[in-house]
Amino acid sequence: MTTDIPKESLQLRSLIKSSGELELSLVSIAVPEPAPHEVLVRLLAAPINPSDIGLLFGAADMSTATSSGSAARPVVSAKVPDKAMKSMAARLDISMPVGNEGAGVVIAAGSSAPAQALLGKTVAVLGGAMYSQHRCVAAEQCMALPAGTTPAQGASAFVNPLTALGMVETMRREGHSALVHTAAASNLGQMLNRVCIEDEIKLVNIVRKEEQAALLRGIGAKYVCNASAPEFVAQLTDALAETGATIAFDAIGGGTLVGQILNCMEQAINRSAKEYSRYGSNTHKQVYIYGGLDLAPTTLTRSFGMAWGIGGWLVFPFTQKIGPAATQALKERIAAGLTTTFASHYAQEISLSQALQLDALAAYGKRATGEKALINPNKGL
């Protein structure tokens, strides 16, 4: 099956120049021929996740973004503030492809049996550079989608689903029995709610707007606390006392929320304490910061004793830690629930060139609830 394969195809690139300017553009690249263990995928859907936005925009100030080029080949430029250039040192003047994951159809395959088995199949792919019309990847980076699943339904099959399941798995492995989650109305947060309902795990959701609280209650969430409400601390402490949650996953990072969660956990635990200890409770309280939605410093006001930990958490080091067999079991659960438990929602499906229009950039760049965009790299203008 080597017909209809173009010699060249488009790929979205993000470049930060040492002159202090971000440039987003579409470049033409040669379509490679798959090696024996590889397949060539014609990509039809790829989400713009918050982590992709991090790579796409870098430290640029997107309020300075301007557009040039043509409708088919737009070029977006934006200034990177001088003080942020140091953090960009490792990527200066390197034109970087973007897009962690996506889905499409295998249009050519190498000679190996695993590659040949995928020929003609609709697959989800993990492997970077997914904002490309074609990608050559190892067959093992693909997940064949169940019959009838569209590329849009399979586009977010890895990052968020594995993270939601990874949180639950981490909770169990570290000896906790209930969870706290922040920015909880995100696509990932909604997935986590469905997983916890299925697995009968108590989940305390923290959001920052009343409409997000209503959204989560609408899908069956029992514990939802609004961090902007005056009664937040009391509400959260009650929910923690009722659920016994002693582990939290925080997508925000900056500000005072991490410390507030630990303080509320300590208060909730102390409600049933038999005696006073000057060192605080001896129940270990853990927060994992797994996102950077707010890059401000993380500020702790410590009234939570000495039995606590804060760490970073990333999904792929986690899957490496649990090993291939346990990871495969998670992937099988995801494949079976792709259009239900692990479904994602997108505000719009856009082409590669539309992804570089300033109004589209402003919309998905907000990373707001319900605003995620899906790129279809093979969609016309």
Ligand SMILES: NC(=O)c1ccc[n+]([C@@H]2O[C@H](COP(=O)([O-])OP(=O)(O)OC[C@H]3O[C@@H](n4cnc5c(N)ncnc54)[C@H](OP(=O)(O)O)[C@@H]3O)[C@@H](O)[C@H]2O)c1
């Ligand atoms: N560590 C890992 O391995 C890993 C893996 C997957 C995902 N993640 C992280 O998981 C998070 C959710 O991803 P997603 O794809 O589900 O996102 P999404 O659907 O785009 O939702 C983003 C959510 O973040 C909220 N938000 C944005 N900025 C915020 C801020 N400054 N403070 C509080 N809330 C804010 C939004 O709420 P509003 O409507 O209030 O703005 C929205 O509900 C992201 O941070 C992502 O980077 C991490």
